[in-house]
Amino acid sequence: MSVSGDDSIIRVGRVDFGGVVKEINLAYTPEAQRGDYVLVHVGFALAVIDEVEAQRTLAYLREIAALDVAHADTAP
C-alpha cells in the first residue's frame, strides 16, 4: 500500500491483508513497489508475487475445470 524509509534494511511497507493493514519489513524484497503483492512470513516480506506466473497457474486450474465438465458430459 505504501512504502517508507530509504535505508534498505528498515524499509517498511504498509501491507493490506484483505482489509487488515500491518507494517511489514521489506528488506528482502527490495524490488517491491506500491501495488505489488507480497508473500509475508513472521513480519517480513519474502517474495513478490509474480502476476504472470500467477495467471498461468490460475489459467491451468480453470482449464482443468472446464475439461472436467466436458469429460463428465461425455462419460458413459
Next chain:
Amino acid sequence: MKHAEEYRDGRLARALAARIARAAAPAARYHFMEFCGGHTHAIARYGIEDLLPGNVRLIHGPGCPVCVLPVGRIDAAIRLAERAEVTLCSYGDLMRVPGSRGTSLLRAKAAGADIRMVYSTLDALRIAEAEPKREVVFFAIGFETTTPPTALAIRLAADKKLKNFTVFCNHVLTPSAIQNILESPDLRELGCVRIDGFIGPAHVSTVIGAEPYAFFAKEFEKAVVIAGFEPLDVMQSILMLINQVNEGRHEVENQYGRAVRRQGNERAKADVAEIFELRKSFEWRGLGVVPYSGLRLKSSYAAFDTERRFGIESVSTSDNVACECGAILRGAKRPTDCKLFGTVCTPETPMGSCMVSAEGACAAHWAYGRFRDRAREVS
C-alpha cells in the same frame, strides 16, 4: 483476498480431484511426503485427503520446526528465562512445547519467568532497545524461512551496537532433513517407508529456490514438485507428482512459480551466509543427530550469541519411551499407530512435539481428522 481465495475454490478442487483419480494408475500405489508445516496444516484443515483416491497416500515428514526441536533446547531456554535478568522472547508456537518433566515456556511464565510472545524478531529487538537493563534473548527456531528475519535482527542489533540482545539459535536446514530421511534404515533397508516423491515446501523454497532439490531428485530418483500452500496448489502438485511417477521421471518441478524463483531470494541467502555458519552436527527431536543440519552464529557475531554469552550446555534428553514422534516425523508411522495418541497424549496434555504444534502430524490429525478413524473402525 487476492492470490489466496482463488486457490481455495471448491469447484476447481473437485475438477482437480477427478483429474487426479484418472491419472493415478489403478494398480499402482503412490506415496508422497510433504515436509512443510503449512502443507500439513492445509491438508488437514481443508480435508484434502478426502478428495484423493485411495491409492494416493500423503505422508507427513519433519516440516514443523517446533516438532523437531530437541527437548534439551527447550529445557535450556526455560532455564535461561528463569534467570532474573533475562527476558526471553519467543514465537507463539513454542510456548506450549513440553520440555522434560512437564515443563514448558508457558508454565515457566505462569511461575513468574519474564517470557514474552512476539510475532517477529524485530519485536524482540524493540524490547531490547526499550529496556536496556534487561538481557533480551530471542529464541530462534525455524527452517530457512525464518532464518533471514533472525539475520536481519542481528544486523540491526550490530548497527545499533546493542549490548543486551542475543539470539538462541536453533535454525535448521531442510535439505539435511530430506537427506536424513532418504538415508534412514526405515527407507533404505527395512522398506517400512516408501516414498515416491516429495511435495516441496512452499515458504522455504521462496528463500532457497528450486536448485537444492535437484540433488535428491537425481541421487535418490524421487519426483519433486515445489507446491504453494493453498489447497489447490497442493492438489495440482499431487497431480504433477503422479504424472512424474507414471512417466518414470524424477525431476524438480515448480508449481509455486508465482512466489518461488529458481535461485530463491538472493538477498536473504546472502544475509544468512554473512551471519551464520553450519554446525558440524545438531540433534533433531525424533531424528537423532544429523550432520551439517543446523546453524550457529559466526564468531564475528559472538556478541549476539546466547550460547556464548550464557554458556549453554545442551543435555540430550529422550522422550517418553512410548512416544512415537520420531517414527511419525520420519513418516514411518501414523499418529494412530502411537499408543499414547488420544489417551495420555492429547492437545491439552501433549507428550511429544507432534501434538503440541498445530502443524504437527498428531495435532493436525486430532484437530481435523479423527472422524475418519471412526469411519474406518466401523467399516
Next chain:
Amino acid sequence: MIPKTYRRKLDIRNGRVELSHGAGGRAMTHLIADIFYEALDNPWLRRGNDQAAFDVAGGRMVMTTDAYVVSPLFFPGGDIGALAVHGTINDVAMAGAQPLYLSASFILEEGLALADLKRIADSMGAAARTAGVPIITGDTKVVERGKADGVFISTTGIGVVPVGLDLSADKARPGDRVILSGTIGDHGVAVMSRRQNLSFETEILSDTAALHDLVAGMVEAGCRSLRVMRDPTRGGLAATLNELAQQSGIGFRVSEEAVPVKREVAAACELLGLDPLYVANEGKLVAVVAPDAAEAVLAAMRAHPLGREAAIIGEAAADEHRFVQMTTAFGGGRVVDWLSGEQLPRIC
C-alpha cells in the same frame, strides 16, 4: 455565620482511585455518588440502600452471574463496562427469559484513572438504559496496585421465563437445525487489535450487544420448537457446538460456507494464525431448533437488526462420539474440536 456544607467534587479529570475509596468512609461514598450513581441513575440507586427491593411476578425465574476481566479495558466497539452489561443480559436471554434487573460489583485497582472509571460507568449506564435493564444494586472494593488489571467487574442478572419454555443444553436431537445469528470472530479480533505486540490497523469493531430483544422474537416464532440457545463467547462457536454436542449426546454436521465471517476478520485471523471458529463473540447466539420451526425462527431473526445475517449453518446428527464435523468450503471434511489451551497464533 454557619458555613454552607461544602464538598469538593471528585477530580475526575486527573484523579486516581485510592485505597480510601474502598474503605467504607466518606471517600467511598463520594466515589459512588459522583461516578456510579451519576452514570447508572435509577429509583433504586437513589434510595441509597445496600439492597434493592422489587415485586415478583409469579412464575419461573432465572439468575446468572459473570465476571469480566478483559484487557485492554477499552477496545474498538466497546469496553469492559458494555461487556459486563450485555454479557449478563445475554446469559439471561439464552434461557428465553426476559431480563429484569442487574447488579454490579467492582474491584478497582489502586491507581486506576477516575476518568477511565467514569467512562466505564457511563458506558454501563448507556447500555443498561438502551436495553431497558437497570443496575439496581452494587458494591465497590479497592485493592492495592498490581492486584487487579485496572478493574474487574462482576454482574448478576435475573429474569423471568415465559410459561412452558424450558430450554436446555441436553435437548438437541438428531435432525434439529443449528442457526447462527451473525458473523463470528469480530469481538476477539477487535480486542487483539489493541493488545501489545499484535497491533494492526483495522476497522473491526467488537460486536458486543444485548440480545434479549432478538430472543423475544425468536421465542415468539419458535415456541416449543426451540431446544436451546447459547452465546459463543470464550472458545468461540467451536466451544459452544462441542458443549451442546456433549450435553445432548449427539453430533453436529456443519457447513463452512454457511458460517458468516467478515472479510476483515478472516484476514486478521489468517494473519495471526487463528481460526475464527475459536474466536470470542459478544453479540451473537447459536440456536438449536426443531426442523418444523427453523425457517420461521430464521425469518424472525433476519427481521431484527442484530440478526440480519442469521443463517442455518448445519444440523444435529446421531453420533455416539459427539463429533462436530464440518464440510469445508473446499469440499473435504474436518472435525471442529474444542480449543486446546489458549489460542496462540500459529507462526511457522
